[in-house]
Amino acid sequence: MHISDYHxxxxxxxxxxxxxFFFCIARLLFIQFFRGRxxxxxxxxxxxxxxxxxxxxxAVFDVNLKPQAVNVSVDSLYASSSEIPDKIKPxxxxxxxAILGVDQxxxxxxxxxxxxxxxxxxxxxxxxxxxxxRLNVRGLDFIKESKRCYPNGYxxxxxxxxxxxxxxxxxxxxxxxxxxxxxxxxxxFILRDARQKKxxxxxxxLMPKDGYNLVLTIDEVIQYIAERELDKAFREHHAKGASIxxxxxxxxxxxxIANRPTYDLNEYSSSAKDARRNRAICDMFExxxxxxxxxxxxxxxxxxxxxxxxxxxxxxxxxxxxxxxHDHQPHGxxxxxxxxEESSNIGTVKAAQILGQELxxxxxxxxxxxxxxxxxxxxxxxxxxxxxxxxxKTSITAVPMGQExxxxxxxxxxAISVIANGGQLMKPxxxxxxxxxxxxxxxxxxxxxxRKVISVDTxxxxxxxxxxxxxxxTGKMAKVPGYSAAGKTGTAQKLEPxxxxxxxxxxxxxxxxxxAEDPVIAVAVVLDEPHxxxxxxxxxxxxxxxxCADVLRYLRVKETQNPTPALVLNETNxxx
Numbered sequence: 001m002h003i004s005d006y007h008x009x010x011x012x013x014x015x016x017x018x019x020x021f022f023f024c025i026a027r028l029l030f031i032q033f034f035r036g037r038x039x040x041x042x043x044x045x046x047x048x049x050x051x052x053x054x055x056x057x058x059a060v061f062d063v064n065l066k067p068q069a070v071n072v073s074v075d076s077l078y079a080s081s082s083e084i085p086d087k088i089k090p091x092x093x094x095x096x097x098a099i100l101g102v103d104q105x106x107x108x109x110x111x112x113x114x115x116x117x118x119x120x121x122x123x124x125x126x127x128x129x130x131x132x133x134r135l136n137v138r139g140l141d142f143i144k145e146s147k148r149c150y151p152n153g154y155x156x157x158x159x160x161x162x163x164x165x166x167x168x169x170x171x172x173x174x175x176x177x178x179x180x181x182x183x184x185x186x187x188x189f190i191l192r193d194a195r196q197k198k199x200x201x202x203x204x205x206l207m208p209k210d211g212y213n214l215v216l217t218i219d220e221v222i223q224y225i226a227e228r229e230l231d232k233a234f235r236e237h238h239a240k241g242a243s244i245x246x247x248x249x250x251x252x253x254x255x256x257i258a259n260r261p262t263y264d265l266n267e268y269s270s271s272a273k274d275a276r277r278n279r280a281i282c283d284m285f286e287x288x289x290x291x292x293x294x295x296x297x298x299x300x301x302x303x304x305x306x307x308x309x310x311x312x313x314x315x316x317x318x319x320x321x322x323x324x325x326h327d328h329q330p331h332g333x334x335x336x337x338x339x340x341e342e343s344s345n346i347g348t349v350k351a352a353q354i355l356g357q358e359l360x361x362x363x364x365x366x367x368x369x370x371x372x373x374x375x376x377x378x379x380x381x382x383x384x385x386x387x388x389x390x391x392x393k394t395s396i397t398a399v400p401m402g403q404e405x406x407x408x409x410x411x412x413x414x415a416i417s418v419i420a421n422g423g424q425l426m427k428p429x430x431x432x433x434x435x436x437x438x439x440x441x442x443x444x445x446x447x448x449x450x451r452k453v454i455s456v457d458t459x460x461x462x463x464x465x466x467x468x469x470x471x472x473x474t475g476k477m478a479k480v481p482g483y484s485a486a487g488k489t490g491t492a493q494k495l496e497p498x499x500x501x502x503x504x505x506x507x508x509x510x511x512x513x514x515x516a517e518d519p520v521i522a523v524a525v526v527l528d529e530p531h532x533x534x535x536x537x538x539x540x541x542x543x544x545x546x547x548c549a550d551v552l553r554y555l556r557v558k559e560t561q562n563p564t565p566a567l568v569l570n571e572t573n574x575x576x
Contacts, residue, residue, distance in 0.1 A: 054145050055183030057167045058211035060160060060174075062220040063255075063432060069160055069174070069265075071146040075129035077120045081111050083139035092137060099131045100124065122165055123147040148174075150265035156223050158259050158278040159216075159377065159430060162268045171268075171276060173214065173430065176378050180434050183211035212442060213435045217253035222246055222551050226256035229546045230525070234260040237530035237539045243280040243409040246547065249417035249513055249522040251447035252426030254375070255551075257410075281380040284406040285507045285528070288492030288536070289343045289474075291364075291402030293419060293511070295352050296340050296465060298363035301458040304354045307337040307465065311347040318346045321394040325349060328491070328535075340465050341473035343489060345401045352400035360399060361388045366453045367415045368425055369407055375428045376445075383407045402492060409509075413524035416487070416511040419462050420519035423454040467516045478541035480514050480548045482559040487512020487544060489537040494529070505529050510540035514548040515560050521551055 060069035077100075084092065089111050097104040100121050110118045121128075123145055132140060148163045161172020169178035186208035226244050234242040239260070246256040259279040263271035277283070299305040316330030327344050339347030352360055364370065370385030384406035391399070398404045410428060418425050427448040434443040454462075466486035469475045474489045490509040493501040509526045513519040525540040525547075533539050 054167065055185050055208035056146055056210040057148065057163060057183060058181040058213045060181075060214045060216065062216050062218050062223075064219065065215065066220045067151055068156060068216070068218075068220070069163075070149050070151065072149045073144050074123045074147045075126070075142040076122045076145045077124060077129065077132060077140065077142055079111060079118050079120050080116050080139045080141070081118055082114050082116055084111060084137065086112075088137070092135070095135060096120065096132070099128055152220070153264045153266060154262045155220070155227060156218060156256075156258070157262055157265050158276070158280070159218060159254075159257050160265060161378075162265050172278070172377065173216075176376055177214055177431065177434070181211040181214065184209040210437055213437070213439075214431055215433045215435060217248075217255065217430055217432045218257070219255050221554055223256040223258065225550045225554070226547055227258045227262075229543045230258055230260055231262075233525075233527060233530075233539060233543045237527060237533060239527045239530040239539075241279055241283070241528035243283070243524075243526045244543065244547070245280050245409050245413040245524045246551065247413045247417060247428060247522045249420035249519050250426070252414070252417070252428045253432070253447070254428055254430045255521065257430070278377065278379055279528075280409040280526075281375065281377055282408070283528075284381055284383045284408055285494070285526070286405060286492045287402040287407045287412065287509065288490035288507065289345075289402055290412060290416075290488045290490030290509050290511050290536070291405060291407070292340055292343065292348050292400065293415065293462065293466070293488055294364050294367050294369070295348055295355070295360065295400040296336075297367075297419070297454050297458060297462050298359055299336070299351050299355050300461055301363070301454045302355060302359055305336050305351050307335060307461065309336045310334065311336060311339055311344075311350050313339070313344045313346045316346075318349075320349070321397050323394065323397075325397055337465050337468065340488075341468045343469075343474045348400050349397045353396060357388050357391055357396045357399075360396070361385070363453075364399070364405070366425070366451065367418060368411055368450070369405065369415070373410055373414055373428050375410060376430050380410070381408065383411055402490060409524045409526045412509065412511045412526070413522050416513060416524065417522040418453045419459050419466065419486070420513040420522050421459075422456045423452060423459040425450040425453050463516060466512070470512065470516075474537045475510065475512070475541050477537055478510060478512060478544045480545050480552070483514050483548065483552055483557070484516035484560045485512055485514040485544075485548060486516040486519075487541070489535070489541060491534060491536045504531075506534040508534050508536040508539045510536050510544045512544050512548075514552060515557065517560070520555060520557050521548065523547055 057071055059067060062068055093104050093107045093111060096107050110120055129142060148167060159172055161174040162170055163174045164170050169175040169181060226246050230242050230244045242260040244258050247254055257280050261275040263275040310333050312333050313327060313331035315332060316327045318325045325346055327346055331342060331344050334344060334347055336351060364385055370383055372380050372382040395404055414428055427450050429445055431445055433441045435441050463486050466488055467484060470478050470485045470487050475487050478485060478487050488511055492507045494505040494507060496502050507528055508530050511524045513522040523544050525543045527539050530539045
């Protein structure tokens with residue numbers, strides 16, 4: 001009886017163990033065949049941290065390979081919020097908020113997510129990262145990322161533009177050439193132990209592809225000279241805005257381009273939108289008398305007028321087409337060369353009437369007005385030049401002297417370059433070449449001829465007249481010590497909201513080139529609403545003079561022995 005009870009108990013226990021063993025086997029088979037893939041994925045998430053590897057953004061250099069935009073390595077803070085105990089999170093949020101200078105509500109939202117990876121702060125200063133490290137909190141860690149840095153701060157800011165937090169270009173060249181600069185990101189899986197601590201091991205890696213570098217046509221020294229002189233005039237004359245463009249007239253290469261107001265590229269997020277606008281290519285204005293280079297070139301090219309032809313300038317006031325046209329000072333009889341030299345509106349309009357509106361419009365278009373130049377910078381506008389079918393009966397008295405036309409500073413410098421280089425319109429450009437990290441060029445940009453505008457002979461004749469403008473006309477304050485120069489002044493009344501011309505708001509400009517006989521640089525200077533002085537020959541011409549003087553010496557251009565030969569020739573012609 002005792003033995004029989006023992007066997008029953010033994011069989012019962014054995015049966016229970018057998019059932020348990022069978023259940024375990026069944027469970028393992030279920031996990032293996034039905035839950036295996038899911039659980040392997042969970043394990044992989046726990047043991048592997050996916051991290052995107054940021055590509056190094058390409059650098060930007062000036063024409064002499066001086067860095068203008070580079071990358072520096074900085075810390076970016078992330079959290080494995082699931083590893084941080086909830087009880088310490090409120091205190092941690094207060095501490096991080098004080099260190100990082102961010103809203104505590106933002107940190108609370110991040111840290112109370114049950115995530116293995118959340119960004120807390122990207123690309124923070126070294127002082128902040130050290131303060132976070134001293135907290136010694138498990139679950140907080142850093143990843144090295146590159147941050148865009150601009151060594152020269154505000155210099156060339158409107159041309160360079162800037163890249164955002166994710167190293168994507170947002171303005172200027174950074175935006176226009178983003179596909180070359182940005183590169184392609186990679187990725188890696190970083191292995192972690194059971195406590196989620198990072199191991200110095202990677203499961204799989206795809207290395208990022210670094211971006212290409214840009215080499216500009218801009219010269220850092222010339223850019224500095226141009227910005228220094230523009231800033232001086234902008235402040236001295238209390239202008240609303242200002243622009244300057246310095247260009248090689250033979251190639252179209254931009255040597256400097258600047259605007260005021262400006263901003264520091266390293267602090268772009270705190271700058272005003274108005275300061276970030278590239279006025280030289282996206283602000284249009286009536287050019288005033290600088291546009292007379294078009295009228296002058298057209299009448300000479302078409303043979304309608306000669307330099308020695310004389311015009312009666314009505315002693316400063318002329319009733320024409322139902323309104324009175326004025327000169328800035330009264331003149332009687334002037335040769336056509338003297339008309340341009342003294343910037344007579346009346347004489348210019350009389351010459352344009354001989355030319356006719358169709359030819360005037362044709363040459364304005366040939367000089368590039370009314371269309372975009374195609375420069376490799378974002379945001380360029382084409383200005384405004386109405387077809388003749390939309391001209392009124394007074395347009396032929398307005399357009400020749402730069403009214404009813406809207407232009408940009410860039411269009412002005414390309415137009416004056418036509419005179420400087422012998423009659424050719426060149427396409428302006430800012431990037432000379434694109435290079436890989438081994439400094440091998442992958443793309444080069446060469447000078448591009450847009451079209452022939454006027455003959456070499458006409459360009460030479462206009463050059464002589466513009467030289468006289470600087471030597472003895474309205475542009476005397478543009479004389480460059482030791483060098484000859486040629487140019488044209490402009491003072492344009494701005495339009496009021498009611499459509500009438502203002503009597504206290506002006507745009508002052510000067511366009512020119514130097515040396516006159518063999519031009520090396522062409523320059524356009526524009527000041528918006530300068531006061532109390534507002535004449536282009538007074539506020540803009542000195543900027544041209546100072547820029548040319550320093551740039552020509554920097555470029556080691558030999559000083560002119562006889563800087564006024566064109567003036568002597570002009571005086572001989574006008575005496576006939």
